[in-house]
Structures are given as C-alpha cells and as structure tokens.
Amino acid sequence: MNKHIMPALFTMLALTVTAPVSSADTPTIASANSCPDILNYSARKLRSKEMINFCDKFTGKTLLVVNTASKCGFTPQFKQLEALYKKYQAQGLEIVGFPSDNFFQEHDDAEKTAEVCYLNYGVTFTMLETSEVRGSDANPFYKKLIEAADTSPKWNFYKYLVDKNGKFVEVYSSRTEPLDSELEEKIKQIL
Template sequence: MWRFTLLVVALLSTWVIPAQADECPALLQGEVQKLRSEERIDLCAQFAGKPLVVVNTASFCGFTPQFKGLEVLYQRYKAQGLQVFGVPSDDFRQESDNSEETAKVCYVNYGVTFPMSETQRVTGSEALPLFKELAAQSQAPRWNFSKYVIDAKGKVIASFPSSTTPDDPAFLAAVEQAIASQR
C-alpha cells in the first residue's frame, strides 16, 4: 500500500511542476491603467508567454512618427503572437499631462491599435516596476522610444535606442527571435 501511495505522490508532483513553470516572470508582475480608459492592464495576463516589444513613448518627441512603424510591426507579426506595449512617459519632458491629448496622438494621428498605458515613470527610483526590471536586464531608457524585445519567457533579448526604427533589420531579427521563443 505504501508503494502505491508513493507512486501517486510522485505522479502528482510531476503535475505540479508545469504549473510552476507557467508563473508570471518578474518583468510582467503588476498592473497599469490603460490609456484613456477605466480598464487596467494586468501585464501578466496580457503578455505572459508571448513575445513582446515594450516602448516608452512621448507625444511631442522627434521620434513620435515611429508610432506608425510600430503599428506596422504589430500588424505584421500579431498573428504570430507578437504583442507591442506602449508606455507614455514625461521623464524626458515631451509628453502631455493631458491623457486625452496623448490618446489623440496615439490613436487618431497614428492609428495605434496595440495597448497603451497612461503616462508612467520609466526611469529612476519611481519607475514603473516593468521598467525597473527592463533596466536590470538591459539598461534604462535614455530617451523616448527606447525599444525592448522580450522573449516568451519574459527575458530581454535586446534593447534598442530611440534612433532605431521599427523596420531596422537588427530590430526585426530580434523580434523574429522573440517570436521563435514561444515554440
């Protein structure tokens, strides 16, 4: 009888291990307010297990037209599981303090359909935990439109400076590597 009990315990313990492997990575723990919405984005529920590009954005930056390229990227790869997440920030003093204006730039001017948060801190001790973890795995944003490519396990594959456009070959190669990580 005790051998049967040990066998059952051993089998049950193997069922528990996969559940632990699916835990939310540190990078995605937390919630943020969705831009111009009452909804909150649970980062783990929305992005865990998926390849992800995170970008800190600003409405009045010389790099703001990159929204168009980011939307093209999202449309091109979303059927393959890619998620894009935009995080407006005024850390570099180029974001409106009015979320309606920020939303207009994103949704109306550039046709963004990927998730966007309300304005957040992305640098320093008050940074959003997501960006603290991005900085720990790579580096903190040095300017608006810094891009982070994250694999399906929640690890930063690569980070790119503001000047890297969404159609840059090295950036696209990192995105494709992230997409391959979910297989």
C-alpha cells in the first residue's frame, strides 16, 4: 500500500472510532423502554374530549386502579378514594377510575356518572369514560391488568395496585375500603 495513503487511512479510522455518539442518535431505544407495557393505553376522560395517555400521565407513578359504578352500594367509597388521593398524590400516587356497567350499576348517561363523581363526591383523580372491565370485551388496559393479577373484578370497586415500574402488586376486593390500613400500608411501601 502507498506510504502516503496509510497515515491518512489511520487518521480517518481514529476519528471514526473516537467520534462521540450523540444522545440524539438513540432516542427511540430510550423512550421505548421508559413506558411499561401495561401503560401503553389511551382513553377518553369522563365527560370530556380530552384523551389520557397512560404513558405520559402515569409512568413512574404508583397506580391504584378501580372499576367504579355510580349506583352501587360501594359508591360512597369515592369519598375515601379522594381522601387517599389527596393524602398521597404529592408522593406519586395516582388513582384511575374506570366506570363500568359490567355489573349493571352504572348510568347509561356520562353526564349522570360525572355528576355522581364530580359533584356528589368531589373527585379530582382521573375518571375515564365508561368501558368494559371484564370478559372478552374488557378494554385493553384491563385485559393486561387481569392477566397480571390473574383475577378479574368480581364486583364494582375492585382495586388493583400497580407499582411505579408498571408491575402488578396486589388486588383488593370491593369490601376493602380505600383507607383500609392494609391497603394504605402497601401504598406507602411502594411509593
């Protein structure tokens, strides 16, 4: 090989090997790993046109997911859910209510559902539009949640706890009140 070409070739090789890699060269890999699979879901907020992107809103948060109904004996749990949310929101707790008529206790009219949640109980945590939460018609988020928990809601106000890494932690029955000491202790442990 020509003795004049060799030094130029080594210089080019050295520049290529030592060239810094910009973080802009790898954004797809970083963003794909930052959102847990279970949070790859979007739904419309109750009585709103706003869409809630779970990855954007809940990544890195502890999540309490509740299937709700506004004509149920457990409906007063909204008050405790709101108190729990206000108590731990600053530490990273998010609560998501999924109104559902799977047990035939939800209004057909979103306006009436919203009235119960927002006016009667002062709910400020995220409430979504009515959807299915069990069976083959369950929304995609609940299908993943049910698979992770290995149990579907047996009634309204079943509570699923998901940690900030998107991993299922525990399920609580309708009879477990939101301010139950066992549930509250578990939330404090994983915040």
